[in-house]
Amino acid sequence: MAERFNDIRSPERQSEQSKSEKLEVTRSAERSAEAGKFDRDKTVEAAREQLKKVEHKPAPEPTERQKQTEPQAEPVGKKAKRDVFERQMSKVRAQLPSTSRAFSKVVHNRVVEDVSEFLEDTVMRPPLLITGAVIGLLFSIVVYVVAQIQGIRLSGSEVVIGFAAGWVIGAVGETIVRTLKRKRG
Secondary structure (H helix, E strand, O other), rough: OOOHHHHOOHHHHHHHHHHHHHHHHHHHHHHHHOOOOHHHHEEEEEEEEHHHHOOOOOOOOOHHEEEEEEEOOOOOOOOHHHHHHHHHHHHHOOOHHHHHHHHHHHHHOOHHHHHHHHHHHOOHHHHHHHHHHHHHHHHHHHHHHHHHOOOOOOOHHHHHHHHHHHHHHHHHHHHHHHHHHHOOO
Protein backbone atom coordinates (compact mmCIF):
# COMPACT_ATOMS: atom_id res chain seq x y z
CA MET A 1 0.00 0.00 0.00
CA ALA A 2 2.88 2.36 0.76
CA GLU A 3 4.21 1.75 -2.74
CA ARG A 4 0.99 3.12 -4.19
CA PHE A 5 1.49 6.44 -2.42
CA ASN A 6 5.15 6.79 -3.40
CA ASP A 7 4.08 8.02 -6.83
CA ILE A 8 1.97 10.81 -5.36
CA ARG A 9 4.23 13.71 -4.44
CA SER A 10 3.35 17.24 -3.61
CA PRO A 11 5.19 20.00 -5.49
CA GLU A 12 7.09 20.78 -2.28
CA ARG A 13 8.17 17.15 -2.01
CA GLN A 14 9.21 17.10 -5.68
CA SER A 15 11.31 20.26 -5.28
CA GLU A 16 12.90 18.81 -2.12
CA GLN A 17 13.72 15.64 -4.03
CA SER A 18 15.27 17.53 -6.94
CA LYS A 19 17.31 19.62 -4.48
CA SER A 20 18.48 16.48 -2.74
CA GLU A 21 19.45 14.93 -6.10
CA LYS A 22 21.47 18.03 -7.00
CA LEU A 23 23.11 18.01 -3.58
CA GLU A 24 24.00 14.33 -3.91
CA VAL A 25 25.53 14.88 -7.35
CA THR A 26 27.58 17.78 -6.03
CA ARG A 27 28.75 15.77 -3.01
CA SER A 28 29.77 12.80 -5.15
CA ALA A 29 31.75 15.11 -7.42
CA GLU A 30 33.42 16.69 -4.41
CA ARG A 31 34.29 13.28 -2.95
CA SER A 32 35.79 12.16 -6.23
CA ALA A 33 37.84 15.32 -6.50
CA GLU A 34 39.07 15.02 -2.92
CA ALA A 35 40.01 11.40 -3.38
CA GLY A 36 42.07 12.37 -6.39
CA LYS A 37 40.71 9.51 -8.50
CA PHE A 38 40.12 11.71 -11.52
CA ASP A 39 41.54 14.70 -13.16
CA ARG A 40 39.96 17.86 -11.78
CA ASP A 41 38.66 19.03 -15.18
CA LYS A 42 37.04 15.65 -15.82
CA THR A 43 35.40 15.70 -12.40
CA VAL A 44 34.03 19.19 -12.90
CA GLU A 45 32.71 18.31 -16.36
CA ALA A 46 31.11 15.13 -15.06
CA ALA A 47 29.45 17.06 -12.25
CA ARG A 48 28.14 19.66 -14.70
CA GLU A 49 26.69 16.96 -16.94
CA GLN A 50 24.95 15.30 -14.02
CA LEU A 51 23.54 18.63 -12.87
CA LYS A 52 22.23 19.37 -16.37
CA LYS A 53 20.46 16.01 -16.43
CA VAL A 54 18.84 16.67 -13.05
CA GLU A 55 17.86 20.27 -13.92
CA HIS A 56 16.28 19.37 -17.26
CA LYS A 57 14.30 16.49 -15.82
CA PRO A 58 10.62 17.27 -16.52
CA ALA A 59 8.23 17.48 -13.62
CA PRO A 60 6.02 14.41 -13.37
CA GLU A 61 2.42 14.77 -14.49
CA PRO A 62 -0.12 14.92 -11.66
CA THR A 63 -2.02 11.69 -11.12
CA GLU A 64 -5.79 11.42 -11.50
CA ARG A 65 -6.18 11.49 -7.75
CA GLN A 66 -4.21 14.75 -7.49
CA LYS A 67 -6.27 16.30 -10.26
CA GLN A 68 -9.49 15.40 -8.46
CA THR A 69 -8.39 16.74 -5.07
CA GLU A 70 -7.06 20.09 -6.32
CA PRO A 71 -9.73 22.79 -5.99
CA GLN A 72 -10.69 24.42 -9.26
CA ALA A 73 -11.11 28.19 -9.19
CA GLU A 74 -14.26 29.26 -10.93
CA PRO A 75 -15.22 32.82 -11.78
CA VAL A 76 -17.85 34.14 -9.42
CA GLY A 77 -20.50 36.43 -10.85
CA LYS A 78 -22.86 38.89 -9.21
CA LYS A 79 -25.76 36.42 -9.34
CA ALA A 80 -23.76 33.69 -7.59
CA LYS A 81 -22.61 36.13 -4.90
CA ARG A 82 -26.17 37.35 -4.39
CA ASP A 83 -27.48 33.77 -4.14
CA VAL A 84 -24.87 32.87 -1.51
CA PHE A 85 -25.68 36.06 0.39
CA GLU A 86 -29.41 35.30 0.35
CA ARG A 87 -28.88 31.71 1.55
CA GLN A 88 -26.64 32.89 4.39
CA MET A 89 -29.10 35.60 5.40
CA SER A 90 -31.94 33.04 5.44
CA LYS A 91 -29.93 30.81 7.78
CA VAL A 92 -29.11 33.71 10.11
CA ARG A 93 -32.65 35.12 10.07
CA ALA A 94 -34.04 31.72 11.06
CA GLN A 95 -32.17 32.08 14.35
CA LEU A 96 -33.37 35.66 15.07
CA PRO A 97 -36.47 36.70 17.00
CA SER A 98 -39.38 37.88 14.83
CA THR A 99 -38.80 41.62 15.42
CA SER A 100 -35.11 41.35 14.56
CA ARG A 101 -35.96 39.22 11.55
CA ALA A 102 -38.33 41.91 10.21
CA PHE A 103 -35.75 44.64 10.83
CA SER A 104 -33.10 42.56 9.06
CA LYS A 105 -35.36 42.16 6.03
CA VAL A 106 -35.79 45.94 5.81
CA VAL A 107 -32.14 46.80 6.37
CA HIS A 108 -30.85 44.15 3.98
CA ASN A 109 -33.35 44.96 1.26
CA ARG A 110 -31.51 45.40 -2.03
CA VAL A 111 -32.72 48.98 -2.58
CA VAL A 112 -31.84 50.04 0.97
CA GLU A 113 -28.37 48.49 0.66
CA ASP A 114 -27.72 50.18 -2.69
CA VAL A 115 -28.72 53.59 -1.33
CA SER A 116 -26.66 53.02 1.81
CA GLU A 117 -23.56 52.04 -0.19
CA PHE A 118 -23.96 55.09 -2.43
CA LEU A 119 -24.18 57.40 0.58
CA GLU A 120 -21.17 55.69 2.21
CA ASP A 121 -19.09 56.32 -0.88
CA THR A 122 -20.13 59.95 -1.37
CA VAL A 123 -21.71 61.98 1.41
CA MET A 124 -21.17 59.93 4.56
CA ARG A 125 -17.42 59.31 4.39
CA PRO A 126 -15.83 59.29 7.87
CA PRO A 127 -13.33 62.12 7.26
CA LEU A 128 -16.14 64.42 6.17
CA LEU A 129 -18.34 63.50 9.11
CA ILE A 130 -15.53 63.95 11.62
CA THR A 131 -14.49 67.30 10.15
CA GLY A 132 -18.11 68.42 10.08
CA ALA A 133 -18.66 67.42 13.70
CA VAL A 134 -15.49 69.08 14.99
CA ILE A 135 -15.98 72.34 13.09
CA GLY A 136 -19.70 72.31 13.93
CA LEU A 137 -18.88 71.98 17.61
CA LEU A 138 -16.24 74.72 17.54
CA PHE A 139 -18.50 77.02 15.49
CA SER A 140 -21.40 76.47 17.90
CA ILE A 141 -19.22 77.24 20.93
CA VAL A 142 -17.90 80.46 19.36
CA VAL A 143 -21.38 81.58 18.27
CA TYR A 144 -22.84 80.75 21.70
CA VAL A 145 -20.11 82.70 23.54
CA VAL A 146 -20.45 85.70 21.22
CA ALA A 147 -24.24 85.58 21.52
CA GLN A 148 -24.03 85.52 25.32
CA ILE A 149 -21.64 88.48 25.37
CA GLN A 150 -23.69 90.53 22.89
CA GLY A 151 -27.05 89.50 24.31
CA ILE A 152 -28.27 87.97 21.05
CA ARG A 153 -30.91 85.30 21.11
CA LEU A 154 -30.02 82.11 19.14
CA SER A 155 -32.44 80.29 16.86
CA GLY A 156 -30.98 76.76 17.18
CA SER A 157 -29.85 76.35 13.57
CA GLU A 158 -26.27 77.32 14.42
CA VAL A 159 -25.19 73.73 15.06
CA VAL A 160 -26.60 72.53 11.74
CA ILE A 161 -24.99 75.41 9.86
CA GLY A 162 -21.67 74.73 11.62
CA PHE A 163 -21.85 71.04 10.74
CA ALA A 164 -22.63 71.79 7.08
CA ALA A 165 -19.77 74.30 6.89
CA GLY A 166 -17.42 71.75 8.49
CA TRP A 167 -18.52 69.10 6.01
CA VAL A 168 -17.79 71.41 3.08
CA ILE A 169 -14.40 72.35 4.53
CA GLY A 170 -13.63 68.63 5.03
CA ALA A 171 -14.63 67.81 1.42
CA VAL A 172 -12.43 70.60 0.04
CA GLY A 173 -9.55 69.57 2.31
CA GLU A 174 -9.85 65.92 1.32
CA THR A 175 -9.88 66.85 -2.37
CA ILE A 176 -6.74 68.94 -1.93
CA VAL A 177 -4.96 66.13 -0.06
CA ARG A 178 -5.90 63.56 -2.71
CA THR A 179 -4.70 65.85 -5.49
CA LEU A 180 -1.37 66.41 -3.76
CA LYS A 181 -0.91 62.67 -3.16
CA ARG A 182 -1.58 61.92 -6.83
CA LYS A 183 0.98 64.50 -7.94
CA ARG A 184 3.62 63.09 -5.57
CA GLY A 185 2.88 59.43 -6.36
